[in-house]
Each structure stands twice: as structure tokens, then as C-alpha cells.
Amino acid sequence: MSLLPNVIFAIILFSGLGFFVRNVSKLKRNIYLGKEVDTSGNTKLRWSNMVKIALGQGKMIRRPIAGILHIVVYVGFVIINIEVLEIVIDGLFGTHRIFSVIGPFYGVLIGTFEMLAALVFISVIVFWFRRNIVNVQRFMKSEMKGWPKLDGNLILYFEIVLMALFITMNATDVEFQSSNSGNIISQFFAPMFEGTNVTLIERIAWWMHIVGILIFLNYLYYSKHLHILLAFPNTYYGSVNPKGQLDNLEAVTKEVKLMMDPDANPYAAVDEDAVAPDKFGASDVQDLNRIQLLNAYTCTECGRCTSECPANQTGKKLSPRKIMMDTRDRLVEVGNNIDANNGEFKLDGKQLLGDYITNEELWACTSCNACVEACPISIDPLSIILEMRRYLVMEQSAAPMELNNMMSNIENNGAPWPYNQMDRLNWKNN
Amino acid sequence: MSEVLKVPTMAEFSATDKQPEVLFWVGCAGSFDDRARKITKAFVRLLNKAEVDFAVLGTEESCTGDPAKRAGNEFLFQMQAVTNIEVLNSYDVKKIVTACPHCFNTLKNEYPTLGGDYEVMHHTQFLKSLFDEGRLTIEGGKFKGKRITFHDPCYLGRANDVYEAPRDLIKKLDAEFVEMKNCRKKGLCCGAGGAQMFKDAEKGDKEINIERTEQAMAVKPEIIAAGCPFCNTMMTDGVKNKAEGQIEVMDVAELIANANDL
Numbered sequence: 242m243s244l245l246p247n248v249i250f251a252i253i254l255f256s257g258l259g260f261f262v263r264n265v266s267k268l269k270r271n272i273y274l275g276k277e278v279d280t281s282g283n284t285k286l287r288w289s290n291m292v293k294i295a296l297g298q299g300k301m302i303r304r305p306i307a308g309i310l311h312i313v314v315y316v317g318f319v320i321i322n323i324e325v326l327e328i329v330i331d332g333l334f335g336t337h338r339i340f341s342v343i344g345p346f347y348g349v350l351i352g353t354f355e356m357l358a359a360l361v362f363i364s365v366i367v368f369w370f371r372r373n374i375v376n377v378q379r380f381m382k383s384e385m386k387g388w389p390k391l392d393g394n395l396i397l398y399f400e401i402v403l404m405a406l407f408i409t410m411n412a413t414d415v416e417f418q419s420s421n422s423g424n425i426i427s428q429f430f431a432p433m434f435e436g437t438n439v440t441l442i443e444r445i446a447w448w449m450h451i452v453g454i455l456i457f458l459n460y461l462y463y464s465k466h467l468h469i470l471l472a473f474p475n476t477y478y479g480s481v482n483p484k485g486q487l488d489n490l491e492a493v494t495k496e497v498k499l500m501m502d503p504d505a506n507p508y509a510a511v512d513e514d515a516v517a518p519d520k521f522g523a524s525d526v527q528d529l530n531r532i533q534l535l536n537a538y539t540c541t542e543c544g545r546c547t548s549e550c551p552a553n554q555t556g557k558k559l560s561p562r563k564i565m566m567d568t569r570d571r572l573v574e575v576g577n578n579i580d581a582n583n584g585e586f587k588l589d590g591k592q593l594l595g596d597y598i599t600n601e602e603l604w605a606c607t608s609c610n611a612c613v614e615a616c617p618i619s620i621d622p623l624s625i626i627l628e629m630r631r632y633l634v635m636e637q638s639a640a641p642m643e644l645n646n647m648m649s650n651i652e653n654n655g656a657p658w659p660y661n662q663m664d665r666l667n668w669k670n671n
Numbered sequence: 672m673s674e675v676l677k678v679p680t681m682a683e684f685s686a687t688d689k690q691p692e693v694l695f696w697v698g699c700a701g702s703f704d705d706r707a708r709k710i711t712k713a714f715v716r717l718l719n720k721a722e723v724d725f726a727v728l729g730t731e732e733s734c735t736g737d738p739a740k741r742a743g744n745e746f747l748f749q750m751q752a753v754t755n756i757e758v759l760n761s762y763d764v765k766k767i768v769t770a771c772p773h774c775f776n777t778l779k780n781e782y783p784t785l786g787g788d789y790e791v792m793h794h795t796q797f798l799k800s801l802f803d804e805g806r807l808t809i810e811g812g813k814f815k816g817k818r819i820t821f822h823d824p825c826y827l828g829r830a831n832d833v834y835e836a837p838r839d840l841i842k843k844l845d846a847e848f849v850e851m852k853n854c855r856k857k858g859l860c861c862g863a864g865g866a867q868m869f870k871d872a873e874k875g876d877k878e879i880n881i882e883r884t885e886q887a888m889a890v891k892p893e894i895i896a897a898g899c900p901f902c903n904t905m906m907t908d909g910v911k912n913k914a915e916g917q918i919e920v921m922d923v924a925e926l927i928a929n930a931n932d933l
Contacts, residue, residue, distance in 0.1 A: 486780035487829025489752075490745045494785065497749040501757075522743065551860040551883075556876030605873040608741050608865030609825040614856055630743030643741045646868035651747060655733030656699040657869055666729040667698070668708040669678045 250332035251453075257455030260322040263463035268538060271576040273368040290619070295476040300617040302561035304545065310364040314400070317361035318469070321354050321407070328451050338417065342374045348422030354424040355411065362404045369397045379544030384563040385501070389465065398597055406450040413443035449496075449647035466619050468541035472618040478532050479619030484610045487627060507572050517660035522631025525592040526572045529628060536620040537568035546612035546622060552605040560607035561622035568625060594629055603629050604641055673707050676715050678867035682764045691726040693797070694764045696778065696805065696862060699734050700900035706907065707770075707900035713928035714770050714794050720933060721806040725768075732760050735777040736764040742866040751837075754765050756787035768796040770924060772826035772899045773864075780832070793827055795836040802843065813930045814844040820851055820892040821923075822883065823858035824899035837898045837923045844930055849890045859883045861905035868901050884909025888918070895920045 263555040280287075293470050298315060301308035310322050327340045341347045370526050371377050372393055391440070411427035413418055418424055434442060462469050468475075498504050523529050526537075546561035553560050571593045606626045611619050633639045640648070641654075647657045655662045684691050695718065704724055718725050718785040736751030739932065759767075767789050769775050779791035790846050792800075801807040804810050819862045827833045834855045853859050862879030872878060884906060895910070895918055897903045921929075 245772065284789070286850050292921065442906055469876075482778050483776075483831050484775035487740060489781060489784050493745045495755050497746065497753055500750070501753050521745065549857070551862060551879045552873070552875070553857075555879050555882050557873045559873070601873055604870075605875075606865050607825070607860045607862060607867050609860035610829040611825075611860065613859075614829050627741070627743065630741075631745055632743070634743035637744060640742060640744075641870050643870035644866055648739055648742065648744050648747055648864065651734045651739055651751065652737070655751070656703060657734060657738050658699070658703055658705045662733060663730050665702045666680070667677055667699075668702055668711055668725070 247333060247335050251635070252331065252454065253452060254329065254353035254576070257452075257458060260459050261462075264459060267576065267580075268462065268467075270345075270579075271572050272531050272534045272538065274527050274572070274575065275529050275534040277531045278478075278532050280478055280532070284576040286481050287477045288599055290479060290481070291473055294617070294619060298617075304618075309368055313357075313360050313364045314368075317357035317364075320357055321325040321361075323350070324354050324407070325451070325454060328447070329626060333453065334576065351411065351417075351471040352425045353536055355408065355423065355536040358404045358407050359426045362401065365397050365400045365404070365656070369394070369401075372397070376666075382544065382547060382560060382562070384560055384566055385542070385544070389566065392464050392466075395460075396464065399453070399460070401604040403450060403453050403457070406446045406453060410443060410446035412452055413439040413446060415443075421482075423519045453578040462546065463552070465540065465542045468618060470540050471535065473534055476619045480621060484613055487624075490521070490631070491594075492521070515553040520632065521635035523628035523631070524594040524632045524636070525566060527586075528574055528632070529625060530553065530566070533568070533621070533625055533628070534572055536622075536625075537565050537572060539618060540569065540620055541618075542566060543617070546620070549615040551607055551609060557602075557605040558599065559602045563624075564598060564602070565620060568593060571597050594632065598629065600633060600639065603633065677711065677719050678715060681726045681764075684726050685762060693722040693766045693768050693792075694762075695725045695771035696767050696774050696837045697727055697732060698769055698774045698900070700904075701770055702732070702733070702865060704900060704904070706903060709835060710770055710900060710903070710922040713922065713933070714798075714924040715922060716928050716933040717798060717801075717807065717931075720931065721801045723806070724803070725789075728758065735774045737777045737853070737855055738866040738869060739772040740777070740781070740826070741864070752782055752785050752787070756782060759789065759867055760786055764789060764790070766790045768788060768792045768794055768797040770898075770900065772824040772830070775903070776826045776830050778877070785857055785880065793831075793833055793898065794837065795827075795840055796909070797831060798840055798924065799836045800929060805909075808865075809843050809845075809927065809930050811931070812845050814846040814894075814926065817844075817846045817894060818849055818890075818892045819844070819846045819894045819896055819926075820849050820887055820890050821854070821896045821898075822887060823850070823855055824859070824863065824897065824902050825860050825864050827898055828858055829856060839895070840923050846894075849892060851886050851890055853886055859886060859901040861881050861899075861916055863901035863905050870906075878909075880905035880909040881912060882926075884913050888914055892918060894918065894926070895922070896923050898923050 285427050298312050301311050327338065331337055340350070372380050408427050408430055411424060412430040413434050418428065456620060485618065520528055526534060538560070542562055544562050550561055575586060578589055604628055606623065608623060610623060613623055650657050650659050654660060677692070681694065697711055701711040704846055733755055735755065736748035740748035756779065765779055769791070772793060775793045776792055778787070778789060782789070798807065821836065821841060823835055838848070859882065860879060861883050868908065887906070895906050897906055897920060901920060903920055910918050910920055
């Protein structure tokens with residue numbers, strides 16, 4: 242027997258996996274452009290969040306139609322991948338349906354896969370209709386034009402084709418059909434292929450199926466579909482604090498403590514080792530932290546955040562989803578820049594603030610946390626908005642004028658309005 | 672009205688070497704805003720009636736820094752925080768109650784890492800505990816059968832997962848409590864958070880408070896209950912715009928105080 246198919250298979254498989262590993266290392270490199278975050282402690286809670294939110298899809302059901310369809314596709318995807326394991330073994334060692342040695346249970350297994358494949362197929366068709374015919378509001382926003390729309394559809398086409406190939410592969414497998422065990426769905430398609438060269442069609446479907454999977458795996462890096470992998474680390478690293486709690490900037494704490502310390506010596510020699518913070522807040526992706534950058538890669542652009550955002554609902558430019566998409570787009574741009582310049586970032590005269598996200602979007606946020614609550618995989622757009630506001634205010638003094646008034650009032654008289662602190666108890670009397 | 676409210680200050684307590692049961696953090700809105708002052712007074716009447724040994728900081732209180740922080744001015748926020756913490760710690764404060772969810776959130780979540788660790792309660796939680804302990808009761812059915820809905824303040828609800836306390840209090844009124852379609856975790860912001868209270872909204876096709884008022888009007892309430900002075904302002908403005916004279920906007924503390932003819 243010729244070993245050629247085995248060799249070709251091995252080459253395809255390992256180059257597919259190799260490219261994937263390369264993509265993952267690039268992804269990691271880009272995420273590590275962000276600032277380190279201390280995520281120590283709360284390990285149990287973090288694991289439980291990951292199990293409930295990502296593995297258990299805990300927040301998807303809040304929108305029942307999309308939620309249930311998504312769970313079907315998710316469960317189907319995970320379980321059908323057992324079949325991929327068999328394909329890989331068969332391909333490498335020239336066996337055919339190696340798992341069938343387990344006996345009658347093999348039929349149950351493949352039968353389950355076929356059922357799931359059919360359910361996934363139907364769900365994906367419904368998804369396509371929701372995106373393209375039903376015009377669900379959140380898929381129609383301005384940030385969804387062009388590539389994001391195409392990306393969403395391409396993923397659906399991939400899944401439709403892969404499921405169809407899986408069923409075709411089974412329907413044209415004469416031996417499998419004649420065993421009549423586990424061909425729950427494919428038996429209805431088998432007659433369609435009568436009179437054709439089924440052996441050839443079976444081989445074509447089999448090869449296309451595995452090649453398709455490898456292409457899909459490598460498509461992830463360029464697509465919003467990365468969430469199928471990143472949802473897990475993202476829910477693990479998601480905030481474990483109350484949503485209202487914003488971080489206190491440590492660099493500022495040091496300055497303030499020194500300022501307020503009556504024993505501080507204003508004439509003290511500057512500590513030689515002291516490092517001045519390079520920037521307050523964020524104007525570009527490198528100023529954000531690694532979790533925020535992981536958030537950006539994880540976002541699957543479902544738009545639940547944007548549809549819950551009070552600013553977006555009332556026609557303002559702010560869309561939390563766009564904040565995440567812009568962050569990712571800029572991060573990819575910075576990553577490509579580094580690749581093109583031998584591992585070093587060459588200034589390109591662009592940044593996240595201004596070139597991607599405008600001040601108008603940032604100032605429209607009410608910090609209400611509706612977006613954070615809505616995200617089914619623990620993404621926090623609000624933290625990025627706040628970081629950029631910090632840059633605007635503390636580095637650029639570019640707050641809207643009314644906010645400057647509010648802040649000088651707090652500074653001068655301890656209230657956002659120009660009332661004297663000495664009058665604080667006057668309410669008691671009138 | 673020659674009403675006498677007992678409002679002792681921490682300075683007075685400290686002069687007699689005594690500690691109050693709880694510090695009432697009034698907040699800037701509660702101190703200066705005409706509408707919010709009424710909420711402050713209603714809450715104090717309830718504290719007086721329940722004979723709670725409380726104190727205020729009075730002229731020693733200053734903005735928590737919440738709007739500055741949310742506007743991006745971390746310096747100003749931390750300066751406010753460190754100053755306030757200095758005052759609170761000098762009085763050895765252990766427990767704080769406030770009628771403002773923004774102060775509540777900041778004191779509870781953002782002060783600890785700066786050296787200010789206190790047990791912080793929203794006034795609806797505190798009132799609920801007074802009822803639970805039997806220190807406060809409701810006599811008379813002033814709101815019997817009235818249709819009341821509750822607007823969840825973002826900084827009480829989503830930000831800190833407090834949903835039940837205000838609802839439990841409203842249910843004690845023997846009123847007809849009705850939920851808006853978007854409530855609890857899905858409650859829509861009134862439009863004031865994140866320092867928006869102090870600036871005009873960005874260009875859009877609608878004001879957020881109008882949208883929220885319409886959501887409230889959809890369940891045809893006679894009263895919109897609120898638990899935040901800023902939400903109160905925003906909803907009152909919304910009602911003025913859409914349903915003047917038909918709907919009242921009241922704080923939960925005012926409802927309880929009114930029910931007791933205080």
C-alpha cells in the first residue's frame with residue numbers, strides 16, 4: 242500500500258497546526274504589548290466564573306433565541322470534534338474509522354454526531370437569516386459594515402460547508418451505510434449518491450472536511466471567531482470585584498500620599514531609582530493592560546453591549562462594541578508594524594485615541610455598566626473608556642468645559658457645585 | 672415650619688468621647704441640591720423616629736471624588752479620598768450610611784485600598800435593617816393601592832448588586848408595586864452617571880432621561896420611586912417633560928417617611 246496519502250496528510254496536518262501555533266504566539270506577543278496586571282488571588286472564584294460563564298454559557302440564555310441556538314452550535318462544535326480525532330488517526334496511519342473497533346457504541350457515537358451536525362446546520366441557517374434577512378438591530382449598526390459583516394457570514398458559511406461535508410462523508414461510506422448503525426441522518430442522503438462513484442466522493446468529502454477544519458482553525462486569528470478559544474481565559478481573568486469599583490491608579494496614589502505627608506521634605510534629593518510614570522491613562526493600545534487587550538481579541542462583535550448602552554440607544558456615537566473593535570484593529574496594526582520592522586515598533590503617527598476612538602464617543606459614556614453586564618464573556622469596555630478619559634484629563638487637560646467647572650468646584654469648595662463647604666449643614670435649618 | 676431635626680455632628684460626639692452607631696454621609700447633592708435636601712431630611716426624620724444614634728460630618732464632609740474619578744481626574748479623586756479618609760479615620764468611623772449610591776459605591780469600593788475601610792450601607796439597606804430589628808414600623812396606609820414602580824440606580828444595582836432592599840421597603844407600603852420592563856440588571860441608566868450630571872449630553876436623537884421616563888410611563892405608575900438624588904433629578908425632569916402632574920418622583924426614604932406622616 243502506498244504511503245503517499247499518509248505523508249500528504251501529515252504534511253497538511255502539521256503545516257495547519259504549525260501555522261496555528263505561529264498565530265497563537267503572535268496573538269500572545271500582541272497581548273503582551275499591554276501592561277502587566279496583578280491577577281493573583283481569587284483563584285477559586287476565577288475558575289468558577291470560567292466554568293459558569295464560558296463552559297456553561299451562563300449568560301447566553303438571557304437572550305433566549307440567540308442563546309439556545311448558540312448552545313446548540315457550541316455543544317455540536319465541541320462534541321463533533323471527537324470525530325476529528327478519529328479522522329486524524331485514520332489519516333496518519335491509513336486506517337479507516339479506527340474508533341469502530343469499540344463495537345456497537347460506535348454507532349451511538351456517530352449517530353449523536355450526525356444529530357448534532359443536523360442541529361448545528363439548522364441553527365447556523367437561522368443565524369444567517371438573523372444577520373442578513375431579519376435585520377436584527379444590533380447587527381445593523383454602523384461599525385458592522387464591511388469586513389465585520391463579511392466575517393460574520395464567512396464563519397456561518399464555513400460551518401455550513403463543514404457540516405455538509407461531514408454528512409456527505411458518512412452518506413457515501415458504503416461500509417458504514419450497510420452496517421446501518423449511527424447513520425441517523427446520512428441514511429436519507431445516501432440514496433442521492435446512488436449510481437455515482439461513492440468511493441471517490443467519500444474520499445473527496447473526507448479530505449475536504451479535514452482541510453476545511455484546518456483552514457478554519459487558521460482563519461480564527463483574523464476573525465472575531467477567536468472567542469471560541471479566548472472566551473475561556475477571558476472569563477478567567479475577568480474582574481472579580483463589584484462592577485462599580487474602578488481601579489485606583491497606583492502612580493497617582495504615590496504622588497498624592499507624598500503631597501499630603503506633613504513630614505515630607507520638599508528639599509529632599511530626588512530618589513535616583515524613582516521612575517516617573519510614562520503616561521497617565523491611555524492614548525494607544527500599549528497603554529492599556531493585558532486583560533483589556535485580551536478583551537479586544539475575545540470580542541465576537543455580538544453587540545449585546547451596544548444594544549444595552551443608554552448612550553447608543555439615544556443616538557449618541559458611543560458604541561461599546563466599537564470601542565472593543567477599534568482596540569483590536571489598532572492592536573493588529575501595531576503588531577503588523579512590529580512584524581514589518583524586525584520586532585520593533587516604528588512610530589506611525591497614529592494612535593487609538595483620535596484615529597480610531599473619538600473624544601465624542603468617550604464623553605458620551607454614563608459609566609452605567611450596562612455593557613459590562615450585557616457581555617456574555619466578561620469583556621469590560623468601560624475600563625478602556627475610563628483609561629482614555631484619564632489620558633484626556635490628566636495628560637491633555639481636554640475635558641469638556643462644564644466638567645472643568647465641576648472639577649474646579651470640587652477642588653475649591655469640596656462639592657461639584659460652587660457652594661461653600663461651610664454651608665454643608667444648612668439643610669438642617671431650612 | 673418650625674421643625675426640629677436632631678442632627679448631631681461627629682465633632683460634638685467626639686467632644687463627649689462618645690461614638691455614634693453610624694455616620695450618615697450626606698453627600699453633595701443631599702447637602703446642597705434643593706430636591707435632594709428633602710430626601711436628606713426625610714431620612715433624618717426616620718433616623719430620629721427610630722432613635723438611631725447617628726452623626727454627620729457637617730462642614731468636615733467633602734465630595735467623595737466620584738464625579739472627578741469618572742471624568743478621568745484620578746488626581747483630584749485621590750486627593751478628595753485621602754482627605755476624607757483622614758477625617759473619617761480620625762473619628763474612628765466604622766459604619767457609614769448614605770442616601771447617594773455614588774457616594775456609597777466610592778466609599779465602599781474605592782476607599783479601602785487608599786486606607787479607608789468601613790462598613791458602608793445604602794440608606795435603603797439601613798432602613799430595611801431598622802424594620803428587621805423592629806425599630807421602625809409603618810402605621811397607616813397612605814400609599815395603599817398606589818401604583819409604584821422603582822428605577823434602579825446603576826451604582827446601587829448593577830455596580831453593587833443591591834436590588835432587594837429598596838423593593839422590600841416599597842412592598843411594606845401596601846402599595847401596588849409594578850416592575851418596569853427593563854429593571855434590575857437590565858435597568859436603564861437615568862443619564863446622570865459618569866459625571867454626565869454636570870455636562871450637556873453629546874449629540875444624539877434623544878435625552879437618556881426621557882427614554883427612561885417613557886419606559887417608566889409604560890407601566891402607568893402614580894409614583895416613580897428612586898434611590899439616588901441624581902436619578903431623582905433626571906426622572907423629575909423627564910416627568911416634567913412627558914407627564915407633568917400625573918406622576919410623582921419620590922425617594923424610597925420619602926415614601927417611608929410620608930407613610931409615617933413624618
